[in-house]
Amino acid sequence: xxxxxxxxxxxxxxxxxxxxxxxxxxxxxxxxxxxxxxxxxxxxxxxxxxxxxxxxxxxxxxxxxxxxxxxxxxxxxxxxxxxxxxxxxxxxxxxxxxxxxxxxxxxxxxxxxxxxxxxxxxxxxxxxxxxxxxxxxxxxxxxxxxxxxxxxxxxxxxxxxxxxxxxxxxxxxxxxxxxxxxxxxxxxxxxxxxxxxxxxxxxxxxxxxxxxxxxxxxxxxxxxxxxxxxxxxxxxxxxxxxxxxxxxxxxxxxxxxxxxxxxxxxxxxxxxxxxxxxxxxxxxxxxxxxxxxxxxxxxxxxxxxxxxxxxxxxxxxxxxxxxxxxxxxxxxxxxxxxxxxxxxxxxxxxxxxxxxxxxxxxxxxxxxxxxxxxxxxxxxxxxxxxxxxxxxxxxxxxxxxxxxxxxxxxxxxxxxxxxxxxxxxxxxxxxxxxxxxxxxxxxxxxxxxxxxxxxxxxxxxxxxxxxxxxxxxxxxxxxxxxxxxxxxxxxxxxxxxxxxxxxxxxxxxxxxxxxxxxxxxxxxxxxxxxxxxxxxxxxxxxxxxxxxxxxxxxxxxxxxxxxxxxxxxxxxxxxxxxxxxxxxxxxxxxxxxxxxxxxxxxxxxxxxxxxxxxxxxxxxxxxxxxxxxxxxxxxxxxxxxxxxxxxxxxxxxxxxxxxxxxxxxxxx
Amino acid sequence: xxxxxxxxxxxxxxxxxxxxxxxxxxxxxxxxxxxxxxxxxxxxxxxxxxxxxxxxxxxxxxxxxxxxxxxxxxxxxxxxxxxxxxxxxxxxxxxxxxxxxxxxxxxxxxxxxxxxxxxxxxxxxxxxxxxxxxxxxxxxxxxxxxxxxxxxxxxxxxxxxxxxxxxxxxxxxxxxxxxxxxxxxxxxxxxxxxxxxxxxxxxxxxxxxxxxxxxxxxxxxxxxxxxxxxxxxxxxxxxxxxxxxxxxxxxxxxxxxxxxxxxxxxxxxxxxxx
Numbered sequence: 049x050x051x052x053x054x055x056x057x058x059x060x061x062x063x064x065x066x067x068x069x070x071x072x073x074x075x076x077x078x079x080x081x082x083x084x085x086x087x088x089x090x091x092x093x094x095x096x097x098x099x100x101x102x103x104x105x106x107x108x109x110x111x112x113x114x115x116x117x118x119x120x121x122x123x124x125x126x127x128x129x130x131x132x133x134x135x136x137x138x139x140x141x142x143x144x145x146x147x148x149x150x151x152x153x154x155x156x157x158x159x160x161x162x163x164x165x166x167x168x169x170x171x172x173x174x175x176x177x178x179x180x181x182x183x184x185x186x187x188x189x190x191x192x193x194x195x196x197x198x199x200x201x202x203x204x205x206x207x208x209x210x211x212x213x214x215x216x217x218x219x220x221x222x223x224x225x226x227x228x229x230x231x232x233x234x235x236x237x238x239x240x241x242x243x244x245x246x247x248x249x250x251x252x253x254x255x256x257x258x259x260x261x262x263x264x265x266x267x268x269x270x271x272x273x274x275x276x277x278x279x280x281x282x283x284x285x286x287x288x289x290x291x292x293x294x295x296x297x298x299x300x301x302x303x304x305x306x307x308x309x310x311x312x313x314x315x316x317x318x319x320x321x322x323x324x325x326x327x328x329x330x331x332x333x334x335x336x337x338x339x340x341x342x343x344x345x346x347x348x349x350x351x352x353x354x355x356x357x358x359x360x361x362x363x364x365x366x367x368x369x370x371x372x373x374x375x376x377x378x379x380x381x382x383x384x385x386x387x388x389x390x391x392x393x394x395x396x397x398x399x400x401x402x403x404x405x406x407x408x409x410x411x412x413x414x415x416x417x418x419x420x421x422x423x424x425x426x427x428x429x430x431x432x433x434x435x436x437x438x439x440x441x442x443x444x445x446x447x448x449x450x451x452x453x454x455x456x457x458x459x460x461x462x463x464x465x466x467x468x469x470x471x472x473x474x475x476x477x478x479x480x481x482x483x484x485x486x487x488x489x490x491x492x493x494x495x496x497x498x499x500x501x502x503x504x505x506x507x508x509x510x511x512x513x514x515x516x517x518x519x520x521x522x523x524x525x526x527x528x529x530x531x532x533x534x535x536x537x538x539x540x541x542x543x544x545x546x547x548x549x550x551x552x553x554x555x556x557x558x559x560x561x562x563x564x565x566x567x568x569x570x571x572x573x574x575x576x577x578x579x580x581x582x583x584x585x586x587x588x589x590x591x592x593x594x595x596x597x598x599x600x601x602x603x604x605x606x607x608x609x610x611x612x613x614x615x616x617x618x619x620x621x622x623x624x625x626x627x628x629x630x631x632x633x634x635x636x637x638x639x640x641x642x643x644x645x646x647x648x649x650x651x652x653x654x655x656x657x658x659x660x661x662x663x664x665x666x667x668x669x670x671x672x673x674x675x676x677x678x679x680x681x682x683x684x685x686x687x688x689x690x691x692x693x694x695x696x697x698x699x700x701x702x703x704x705x706x707x708x709x710x711x712x713x714x715x716x
Numbered sequence: 717x718x719x720x721x722x723x724x725x726x727x728x729x730x731x732x733x734x735x736x737x738x739x740x741x742x743x744x745x746x747x748x749x750x751x752x753x754x755x756x757x758x759x760x761x762x763x764x765x766x767x768x769x770x771x772x773x774x775x776x777x778x779x780x781x782x783x784x785x786x787x788x789x790x791x792x793x794x795x796x797x798x799x800x801x802x803x804x805x806x807x808x809x810x811x812x813x814x815x816x817x818x819x820x821x822x823x824x825x826x827x828x829x830x831x832x833x834x835x836x837x838x839x840x841x842x843x844x845x846x847x848x849x850x851x852x853x854x855x856x857x858x859x860x861x862x863x864x865x866x867x868x869x870x871x872x873x874x875x876x877x878x879x880x881x882x883x884x885x886x887x888x889x890x891x892x893x894x895x896x897x898x899x900x901x902x903x904x905x906x907x908x909x910x911x912x913x914x915x916x917x918x919x920x921x922x923x924x925x926x927x928x929x930x931x932x933x934x935x936x937x938x939x940x941x942x943x944x945x946x947x948x949x950x951x952x953x954x955x956x957x958x959x960x961x962x963x964x965x966x967x968x969x970x971x972x973x974x975x976x977x978x979x980x981x982x983x984x985x986x987x988x989x990x
Contacts, residue, residue, distance in 0.1 A: 090869035091881065201874065202932050322879030 066244035067267045069105075069142035071309040073239065076102035079285055079312045085131040088319035088327055096131060098312065104132075104218070106235055109139035111221030115170060115194050115212070119144035119241075122166045122250065126150045126159070126182070127174025129291040129304070129317045132198050132214055136172045137305055141248060141267075142239050148250045148262070149296040152178065158260075160185035162252050163192065166262055166493065170194045172214070176202040179211065244268035250493055251298050253445050262493035263298075263445045273448035273487040274306035276469040280453055281415045283335060285312040288412070290333040292317075292324045298445040299419075303337055328409030336409075336416040340423040343438070346408055347430060368396035369433075376401075376433030381457050401434045410436050417441050417453075424552045425461035432459065440464050442525060446502065446509050447471075448487030452523045463522035473523065479514040479540055480529040514542060516623045526624075531654075533564035539626030541569065543654065546627055549617070553610045554579040558639050558646075560657050561629070562665055568630040570668040572661065573607055574639055580606070595636045595693055607634060608698050616703055625705030631668050633675075633697045635661075642682045664695060673697050733799060735765035739908060739940050740785065745794030747780055747964075754780040755791065756965045762908065767934055768942045769955035769972075773984055776961040778944045779821060782910045785942070786818050787811040799907075813841055815907035819897045819914060821944075827886030831896050834885055835871055838903025839864045871899045875929060891922040898929065902937060909933065911943040915950055923947065927954055952976065960984070 065071045075084065080099040087094050096104065117123065123140045125147050127133050140147045148166045150159055152174065159181055163171065169191055171182050179197050186192055197203060198214045225231045248267040252260040277283075291304035308315045313335070318327040325346075328336075354365055375389040385393075405411050416431070416438045423440065431438040437456065442464035443449035451473065454465035467473045471485040484507050491499040503509050514532040515525040526532065526545035533541045543561040546569065550559045558574035575598055583606070584591060591597040615628040639645040645657055658665060660679070667675035678692040733739055741761035747754045755777045762768045770778050783789040784796070787806030796803045798814060817838075825834050842864065843850075849857040872878055875895050880888060885896055894914060901909055914930065915923045927950060933939050945951050951958060952972040960968040960975055962984040968975050975981055 090866065090873060091878070201936065202928075204935065319878045320876065326879070 066271065067141065067239070067242040067246065068248065068271070068306065068309050069138055069239045069242060071271070072098075072102055072105060072138050072142075073236075075309065075312045082285060082312065083314040084308075084312075085134065086314060086316040086331070087131045088317070088323070088330075091319075093316075093330070101131075101135060105135050105138045105142065106232070107218040107221035107225065108135060108214075109142045109221065109235060109238075110224050110231055111217035111219070112139060112145075112170065112196075113143060114220045114224060115196075115217065117143055117145050117170060121145045121169040122148050124148045124150050124163055124166070124168040124171040124173075124182075125295060126171065126178045127152050127198065127295070128321060129293075129295055129300070130174060130198060131315075131317055133172065133174065133295060134291070134305055134315065134317075137249070138309075141242070142235065144238065144242060144246065146247050146250055148252070149294075149301065150252070151294050151296045153294075156181040156184045160188055161259060162262075163189050165259075166250055166252075167191045170196065172196045173198070175199040179203060179206070242267065244271070247490065249301060251296065251301065251445050261495055261498055264490040264493050265298075265445075265448055265487075266490055269448045269487045269489065270302065270306045271310060272470070273450055273485075274302055274310040276486075277302065277307050277450055278311045280455075280469060281335070283307065283311045283313060283415075287311065287313045287334045287414075288331060289313055289315055289335045290318065290324070290328050290331055291315050292321070292328075293337065298449055299337060299443070302449045303335070325409065329406070330409075332409060332412040334412050334414045336413050338416070338418060339420040340418050340427070343418060343423070343431060344427060347427060350404065350407070365400055368392075368400040371396050372401065372433035373429070376435065377429060380432055380435055380437060381459070397435065404434060405436060413437070415439065419443060419464070422548045423461065426552065428461040441468075442523065444509075444511060446489045446511075447483060447485055448489070450487060451481075451483050451485070451511070454522075458520070458522070460520070460522060463518060463520075463524050465522055467523070474508070475516060476510075478529060479516065479526075479532050479542075481511045481513050481515045481523065481525070482508045483511065484508045514540075516540075518621070535563050535569070535626055536565065536567050537626065540623055541627055542624075545624070546571070546614075546618075546629070547652070549614055550610065553613075555583075555606055555610060558652065560639075560652055560654060562658070562668070563627065566669060569627050570665070571611070571629050571632040572657070572664065573611075573632055573634050575603060575607065575634055577638070594638060595691065598634045598636055599693065599696065601696075604634060604696060604698060607632070608700065611698075611700055615700060619703035619705055622705065625703075628702045629700055630702060631697055631699055633664060633668065633695050635664075636677065636693050636695050637679060637681060637691050640681075643680075667697060733764045735763075737764050738762070738797075739764045739799065741797045742784075743795045743797075745784060745791045745796065747777075747784060747789055747791045753964050754789075755784065755961075756963075758794075758961070758964070758966045760959045760966060760969055762940060762942055763957075764940055765934070765938075766940060766956040767930070767954050768940075769951045769958045770942060770944050770961065771946075771948075771951055771958060771975075772961035775963075776984075777964040778961055779912055780964075781961065782818060782912055782942070782944065785811075785908075786816050786910060812904065815904075816910065817901040817904040817906035817908075818910035819894070819901050819912060821912040821916065823890070823893045823897055825885045825893060825897055825900070828884055830882050830884055831877060831880050831888075831899075832868065832872070832882060834896055835868045835899045835903050836864065838900040839868065841904060867905075868899075868903060871902050874902075874932070875899050876925075891918050894918070894922075894926070895929070898926075898933075902933065902939075905937070906939055909939050909941045911941060911945075913944050913946065915945060915947055923950060930954060 065074050075098040081097050083095050084098040084101040085096045123145050125133050125136050137147045148168060150162050170193060173179055173182060173195065175197060179195060182195055194210050194212060196212045196214055196217050200213055244267045246267050247264050248270050250262045250264050252262050289304055289308060291300060293300040304315050307313065316331045318324045354362060371392045375385045375393055378385045379393055413436055416436055418438060419441045428438060439454040439459050441453040442451050444451060450468040451471055452465040453468050471483055473481060473483045476482055488507055488509055512529050513525050514527050514529040515523055517523055526542035531544060535541050541563040546561040547559045550556050555576055556573055557576035560572045561569055563569035577594055580597060580603060584597060589600060589602060591600060597603060611629050611632055618624045618628045641647065645653060647653060664675055664677055674697065675695050677695055678690060681689050681691050683689060738761045743759045745758045746756055770781055772778050780789060784791050787808050787810060843860065845857045845860050872881060877892065877895055880892060885893060915926050918926065930941060934941055955972060957970065958972050958975045959966060960981050967980045967984060968978040
């Protein structure tokens with residue numbers, strides 16, 4: 049059906065569908081009786097067809113018009129994923145308004161900033177909780193005129209002068225439609241007035257530093273990105289997606305709204321955020337996105353439940369998991385696999401993989417994506433070996449999501465894939481990834497300074513991430529560009545990349561790499577007390593404290609073997625070969641947020657650690673094999689104590705780099 | 717975009733008592749177990765549409781009071797009037813059929829049954845078809861079950877427990893079990909809801925949730941509530957009037973502010989130096 053989707057400018061058959069409301073009208077005509085949205089309510093999946101959806105959107109749009117919505121006005125949308133809130137996007141856009149989705153869990157203060165900055169005129173929210181938040185900051189929002197809510201519970205006693213039920217607004221619209229014969233034609237005219245260059249949506253990025261910025265995306269940005277995404281994986285009207293990630297996040301906006309409209313996919317909204325797993329199982333989405341931690345939790349749950357299973361089941365599970373590890377990925381990638389393995393995999397699919405996929409709600413999943421942070425190769429391979437086509441992508445709000453994606457058959461755990469359709473990528477001299485694509489945002493709202501700093505006059509965008517292309521032409525993201533430094537010999541040094549790689553090993557809990565302005569790379573390592581403690585128990589290694597376990601020579605041997613593995617892998621990577629870890633030590637205490645070594649979100653505070661453990665770092669670079677260290681620690685109740693002891697340092701073997709020349713041309 | 721089933725008020729047959737009038741009154745009620753006097757000459761009333769708190773130190777007779785109200789205990793002396801009718805020889809099931817529902821201090825659910833089934837049991841008194849019709853399942857019994865299921869699903873939605881709809885109650889954490897118990901009591905569409913320490917053992921967030929539910933129940937389900945609670949900040953925030961018991965006797969009765977200032981109450985809670 050994608051052939052019939054008319055891209056911006058290509059007006060072959062009828063009017064070009066260059067805005068999302070026009071796509072809605074097309075779908076309502078072409079796919080009138082096919083499901084557009086589903087929502088589980090009172091325990092039953094309720095369905096809206098495209099024709100019904102268009103009808104709801106029309107009633108809402110005309111109702112909003114009655115409340116005073118004009119072309120160019122901003123409308124905030126706040127709540128969990130609900131069909132009515134998705135319909136609000138289309139209703140607002142049909143009148144030329146600009147929807148501004150806001151993270152539903154943000155506190156009133158954060159919400160106030162966004163609503164104020166975006167000059168929101170109407171807020172459409174889910175329930176009392178959100179109404180309360182908006183009302184609590186309403187006096188700071190002189191432009192805010194009306195608040196519309198979906199769920200009326202608890203709101204009966206509120207002052208309804210500027211507060212309206214969603215039903216009520218739709219009723220206003222329907223009244224107008226029946227009283228005024230021209231209303232429908234007026235609405236269609238308004239839609240026809242929309243063009244690809246109009247601002248489609250404003251998405252506020254939850255920046256780690258400073259105030260959030262409002263990213264303005266045009267209809268064309270969004271539609272071209274959505275169409276490219278659909279083309280890349282072949283999505284069509286038979287596909288089903290579960291919408292459960294925040295509506296204010298660009299990914300959800302593109303996947304669950306734009307791509308769904310472009311391909312006439314069915315979007316399903318879960319009953320509540322807590323029921324997502326169960327709802328996914330009932331729906332069986334064909335397209336699924338989740339950040340790595342969701343996949344991690346799923347795996348943990350399965351493993352825990354398998355521990356409780358009977359002996360026979362456990363044996364079968366582990367045997368066939370072994371088979372899958374051996375040949376599952378090759379089968380998924382359509383590579384040649386021996387006849388015996390094929391038969392075993394077929395049997396395993398019958399007995400283990402298919403039931404597991406069903407349990408997780410992936411029975412019908414053709415494509416699953418993960419992004420956002422690095423995913424462990426073991427975890428990644430686990431899902432792929434079960435026959436789930438899990439892939440990685442790399443994207444940004446400023447790009448309308450897609451920068452790179454992994455094509456089917458070319459999926460590697462350590463890359464984020466190849467440039468998406470119509471996307472150009474180049475690597476700046478400081479290693480920063482830059483891109484140019486039809487999805488590149490218009491500008492940041494009311495922030496020309498930030499726009500100029502991010503987007504060059506000829507349309508290239510700084511991602512802020514450092515990366516490089518490997519021999520296969522795949523992009524690898526290594527770190528935030530500002531954290532990437534150089535060794536004394538000029539080679540790239542990306543501490544987070546090294547730390548993430550070593551942290552994928554279960555024995556390593558945390559790691560801090562040093563090398564900026566040094567001759568070689570060294571590392572402080574924290575062992576994982578659970579995993580290493582487990583090992584110690586099984587191998588009759590006795591220990592009294594974390595410190596004793598961490599200093600045990602056998603533990604050092606285990607970690608040294610992991611570092612050696614990593615060094616060997618790094619030697620294969622031209623850009624990273626110089627970053628092989630020359631010396632490491634295992635820290636005598638766990639890095640802790642109470643001591644200021646980690647942030648509250650468990651991120652390493654590199655410079656603080658460098659100061660605090662200066663003697664250890666000095667020892668790592670002066671050739672000594674041992675260092676005495678005294679460290680003050682803060683206990684959970686706030687008391688302070690001292691940990692002291694000798695920490696051993698290990699020298700590691702460095703492998704010669706395999707590839708001589710960095711392959712930059714892959715970038716072109 | 718609306719569910720197929722039109723919303724309708726959950727409340728069933730209601731008395732004609734207007735809000736603010738006396739719904740239940742107790743006059744000179746005394747209860748003793750052998751030599752132990754659990755309640756001594758207690759009189760107070762509960763008015764339609766209010767949240768009435770019953771507080772007091774441990775062993776003051778609060779739970780006995782609730783047990784008297786829903787007919788589990790029979791006071792030796794005194795008169796109880798509910799909905800204008802003087803009661804005698806009360807039994808819990810009669811109290812239930814008259815519109816009194818309750819939750820218990822120690823959760824009393826069917827542990828092996830799911831949340832859904834537990835709440836469904838709250839509809840028992842509203843089932844009109846007999847055992848035989850329900851065994852046959854099809855026809856009128858099925859229609860009736862669907863109607864009740866709609867009512868139960870509304871409660872599940874209201875209490876935000878959709879994610880545990882099919883989980884056996886015994887596997888749930890305590891705070892959620894309390895919520896399921898409230899759900900079961902609500903399923904009866906009671907006129908008077910008795911809550912025995914609804915927030916015991918809960919953390920702050922769970923308490924806030926429960927407070928929100930109680931307030932909303934009062935408003936949207938048109939239910940009068942009597943609750944026993946130890947958390948004074950909860951009592952002061954939620955209730956319209958408070959009655960204070962000590963050693964089985966009433967020592968104070970009034971608005972939260974009045975009770976807080978009452979010397980006898982302060983002494984009962986903090987003790988006095990002699």
